[in-house]
Amino acid sequence: MASHFQTPFRLNVNKLKMSRVGVIGAGGAGLCAARHLLAAGLKPQVWEATCGLGGTWRHSTRTGTDQYGLPIFSSMYNNLRTNLPKEVMAFPDFPFPSEDDTSFVHHTTVSDYLTRYATHFNLFPHIKTDHHVQKVAPTPNSGSGNTDGLPRWAITVRDLKQHITTTDVYDAVVICNGHYSKPSIPSLPGVEEYQGRQMHSHDYREPKPFTGETVLVLGAGASGIDIAIELCSVAKQVYLSHNQKSNIASDLPKNLHQVKGATEATRDGFILTDGRRVQADAIIYCTGYEYSFSFLCESCGIRVRRGQVTPLYRHIHNALLPSMAFIGIPVQICPFPFFDTQVRYVTKVLTGEVSLPSPEDMEATTQQEFHRHMKEGHAPEDFHLMSSTQWEYMKELTDAAGEKPLPSVIKTLFTDVRKIRNNNLLTYKQAKYRFTGPETYEVVQ
Incomplete structure (x- = not known):
């Protein structure tokens, strides 16, 4: 976790005072950032490379590259419904419309919700779509009238429609580009000999092309399970290949078979970790995604290694250039309550209402957290994995920012649904929930 970057700038992070803030990405996180920065009197400018807002929730039927030659961003497939009820997904200050008759909504409902959010908080004047951020670099603070000792940020943006590239300087930058767009694909020995089709879940859109086939789905995370179950409606059989400690306990379609993880490919199939061989017409890699910040210059000091973005204080601030x-x-x-909590904290930092430790102390704290993470037996690549620890983390942020904590019912319903989902994968989305107070909810019949 040690950084190889030494900042040439003298920082005085206890006197952060900002005005112009660049925001990269107009998905849920970027919209939330714009909403709270505006409310605090700051001037956000949001750039979005696609033709509309929504980020990962903006569905595209295309795969590969878009009309500008950029990689398709969204990983949404046609029939995707949320695996969390909308009641816990909503931003704390903007609920989903009450007329929605289900809790586990189609992805288009979430996309529409984000558009309503942007409209309600008048964010559109601050968003430039079809604008691709190409370069972010710290630049010495000169002539800006500010004396906080911080660098400013030179941000180079390409207007994809007008074919014009410009560079402007901002007091701060908030990066909200998501991390579900750059596929992580394992290297299987012998895969070059495999004659079947290969696809990452990022490019999966519908089950129809797999009709009558035998498909191996590699990975049993949320997308792997959802896609495997959907494929069963048309495929001859589906192998859900994973190395989890135990098999999924839920009932599954009769033509879905759980097998060990694939460790090697053959001409017509795969060899599993237990030595078993299976034949398959296709493999879909549901093996996750990689963090990618190709627009960040070396001088930003951010490194991505083994699933870690470092050095980030509280998983948020660049410890070297906060x-x-x-x-x-x-x-x-x-997601959305989590983004909201982080953004409220960041906003208080950028307005100077919340102080940060020195860069040295922030980096040391981050290293200590990583060493504790490793000492507890966790994998390095799971450093940013929170799950049940997210609630304590969010409370720490709200306490630090002097903000109101999330209602406890969000944690309660989130936790309860996860337990129900694990044991009822085929039916859990049929439930409908309603909050009855800040601490309670009910199941709607």
Whole structure:
């Protein structure tokens, strides 16, 4: 976790005072950032490379590259419904419309919800779509009238429609580009000899092309399970290949078979970790995604190694140059409430209402957290994985920022649904929930 970057700038992070803030990405995190920065009197400018807002929730039927030659961002497939009820997914200050008749909504409902959010808080004047951020670099603070000792951020953006590239300087930058767009694909020995089709879940859109086939789905995370179950409606059989400690306990379709993880490919199939061989017409890699910040210059000091973005204080602030913040780096979280909590904290930092430790202390704290993570027996690549620890983390942020904590019912319903989902994968989305108070909910019949 030690950084190889030494900042040439003299920082005085206890006197952060910002005005212009660049926000990269107009998905849930970027919209939330714009909403709270505006409310605090700051001037956000949001850039979005696609033609509309929504981020990962903006579905595209295309795969590969878009009309500008950029990689398709969204991983949404046609029939995807949320695996969390909308009641816990909503931003704390903007509930989903009450007329929705289900809790586990289609992805288009979430996309529409984000558009309503942007409209309600008048964010559109601050968003430039079809604008691709190409370069972010710290630049010495000169002539800006500010004396906080922090660098400013030179941000180079390409207007994809007009074919114009410009560079402007901002007091701070908030990075909200998500991490579900760059596929992580394992290297299986012998895969070059495999004659079947290969696809990452990022490019999966519908089951129809797999009709009558035998498909191996590699990985039993949320997307792997959802896709495997959907494939069973048309496929001859589906192998859900994973190395989890135990098999999934839920009832599954009769033509879905859980097998060990694939460790090697053959001409017509795969060899599993237990030595078993299976034949398959296709493999779908549901093996996750990689963090990617190709627009960050070396001088930003951010490194991505083995699933870790470092050095980030509280998984948010660049410990070396703390006027750079990242929203939504952790995984296995309750997304929109989590983004909202992080953004409220960052906003208080950028307005000077919340002080940060020195860069040296922030980096040391991050290293200590990583060493504790390793000492507890966790894998390095799971450093940003939170799951049940997200609630304590969010409380620490709200306490530090002097903000109101999330209602406890969000944690309660989130936790209860996860238990129900694990044991009822085929039926759990039929339930409908309703909050009855800040601490309680009910199942709607």
